[in-house]
Every structure is written in C-alpha cells, then in structure tokens.
Amino acid sequence: MNQDSEQDRVYSEQRDRVGDFVFDQQVARVFPDMIRRSVPGYATVINLSGVLARQHVQSNSNCYDLGCSLGATSLALQSGIEANGCKIIAVDNSPAMLEQARTRVPDLPNRTPIDWVCDDIRTTPIENASLITLNFTLQFIPVEARKALLTRIQRGLRPGGILVLSEKIAFEDPQEEHLQIEMHHAFKRANGYNDLEISQKRSALENVLIPETLAQHQARLKQAGFVRADIWFQCFNFISLVARK
Ligand SMILES: Nc1ncnc2c1ncn2[C@@H]1O[C@H](C[S@+](CC[C@H]([NH3+])C(=O)[O-])CC(=O)[O-])[C@@H](O)[C@H]1O
Numbered sequence: 001m002n003q004d005s006e007q008d009r010v011y012s013e014q015r016d017r018v019g020d021f022v023f024d025q026q027v028a029r030v031f032p033d034m035i036r037r038s039v040p041g042y043a044t045v046i047n048l049s050g051v052l053a054r055q056h057v058q059s060n061s062n063c064y065d066l067g068c069s070l071g072a073t074s075l076a077l078q079s080g081i082e083a084n085g086c087k088i089i090a091v092d093n094s095p096a097m098l099e100q101a102r103t104r105v106p107d108l109p110n111r112t113p114i115d116w117v118c119d120d121i122r123t124t125p126i127e128n129a130s131l132i133t134l135n136f137t138l139q140f141i142p143v144e145a146r147k148a149l150l151t152r153i154q155r156g157l158r159p160g161g162i163l164v165l166s167e168k169i170a171f172e173d174p175q176e177e178h179l180q181i182e183m184h185h186a187f188k189r190a191n192g193y194n195d196l197e198i199s200q201k202r203s204a205l206e207n208v209l210i211p212e213t214l215a216q217h218q219a220r221l222k223q224a225g226f227v228r229a230d231i232w233f234q235c236f237n238f239i240s241l242v243a244r245k
C-alpha cells in the first residue's frame with residue numbers, strides 16, 4: 001500500500017447500481033493508492049515530467065498542471081525546474097482534490113512557487129507558458145470540448161513551449177483493443193484489485209473517461225496548431241506524448 005494514502009476500497013462492495021465516477025472526498029482520500037495501482041507507468045510518467053521540465057521550462061514563464069489532483073505532477077515539475085522567475089499554476093475543479101493538495105504540498109522557500117487554483121480547465125486563463133501538463137486529464141473532458149481546450153493551450157504557450165499529454169488510449173484494431181485491456185486488467189489484479197472492483201470501476205468510468213486512439217490525438221493536436229506530437233512513453237493502453245508549438 002502507498003505510504004501516503006489509505007488503501008483504495010471504493011469499489012470493493014457489491015453495488016445494486018454503479019453510478020458515474022466522481023472525484024469526491026472518498027476518492028481524494030485514497031487517490032495516491034488508487035492511481036498507482038490503476039495506471040501502469042504512472043510514477044514513471046510523473047517523475048519524467050520533471051525531467052521534461054528541466055529541459056524545457058524557460059525563465060520567467062508559467063507552467064500549468066491541468067487536472068492536478070493532489071499535485072504529484074506539480075511537485076515533479078517543481079523538483080525539475082532550474083529556470084528562475086517561474087510559477088507553477090496547478091488547476092483542478094474538484095474542491096476535495098485541491099483541499100488535500102494544498103495541505104499535502106508544503107510551501108518551500110527558494111523553490112518555484114505553486115498556485116493552487118480551483119477552476120475548470122476548459123475556461124481557466126493560460127498565458128506565458130513554456131510547459132503545460134495534461135497528465136491523465138483530457139480523457140475526462142467531453143470529446144466535443146477537447147479541441148477548443150487544446151487550441152487555448154497552444155495559444156498560451158510561448159514559442160518553443162511544450163504540452164505533455166498523458167492518456168488512456170483506445171485501439172483501432174478490436175483484437176489489439178481487447179489484448180491491451182486484458183493486460184491492463186492483469187496489472188490491476190497483480191496490484192490486488194479483485195474482479196468485482198475491476199468490473200464496478202469499469203462501469204463507473206464508462207461515460208466519464210472516454211479514451212481515443214493515438215491517431216485521433218495526433219490529428220487533433222495538429223488541428224490545434226502544434227507542429228508535432230511524439231510518443232515518449234507507452235505501457236499497455238496508457239501513453240504520453242510531447243507536443244511542440
Ligand atoms: N473540467 C475539469 N477542470 C479541472 N479539472 C478537471 C476537469 N475534469 C476533470 N478534472 C480533474 O482531472 C483529474 C484527473 S486525475 C489527474 C492525475 C494528476 N494529473 C496526477 O498527475 O496525479 C486522473 C485520473 O484520475 O485518472 C481529477 O483530479 C479531476 O478532478
């Protein structure tokens with residue numbers, strides 16, 4: 001079990017009706033354990049976001065962590081940033097998540113400051129950015145709103161700026177889709193989730209987390225004005241892309 005959170009048992013009891021997944025207090029309390037046991041490669045993607053920050057963050061610029069949850073990515077960015085005069089703006093619209101993020105992450109002197117903002121990433125202002133992360137967040141935005149958000153992100157980036165986009169993806173080939181999902185479920189089982197937990201959470205996420213294919217992501221990033229978008233990480237049906245302005 002993760003040292004800094006309770007064990008995730010949210011879907012362990014049989015439910016008559018499984019409602020839509022929400023980022024409420026019950027989820028916020030167990031979130032580090034839930035995401036570590038559910039997303040293959042999560043720690044790698046988050047830690048390496050810090051390496052990309054070291055490489056790309058420009059002095060006197062902003063970094064945005066969109067859908068920051070408890071602030072894991074913001075902390076990695078803070079450790080990675082070497083440039084001076086920067087600010088990290090961590091945005092999430094779940095009050096339960098942000099409340100915990102604010103208490104968990106200490107305000108350290110001589111480090112890039114983190115502003116915690118409770119807001120909808122579809123409308124929050126984005127400006128003077130050299131690095132923006134969407135780590136496992138775009139998948140929760142309604143599909144029809146994704147292009148407008150990516151376009152605003154592209155416009156908020158400085159020349160040379162990057163977007164780190166990490167997502168659960170779908171596959172065009174139904175056989176590959178099936179094999180990847182089976183491997184993901186095997187990963188969850190290996191991490192102690194039972195079949196009831198896996199299937200109830202799957203139902204809860206069905207209308208809430210909408211994965212798209214790599215081709216759909218890359219085409220839309222181009223439409224939003226990014227010059228290229230390259231995969232730098234994949235584990236089963238989870239990927240991370242770096243998109244360049
Ligand atoms: N419209 C929205 N506006 C703001 N926040 C939103 C919105 N929709 C969803 N969220 C927020 O996006 C986050 C997604 S979790 C990100 C993990 C994190 N990046 C991490 O590095 O640990 C991923 C997951 O749970 O799989 C949640 O905190 C939501 O409240």
Ligand SMILES: O=C(O)C(=O)Cc1ccccc1
Pocket residue numbers: 034035038039168201205209
């Ligand atoms: O659990 C899953 O199947 C996921 O796709 C990842 C996830 C992790 C944490 C909250 C919601 C979804």
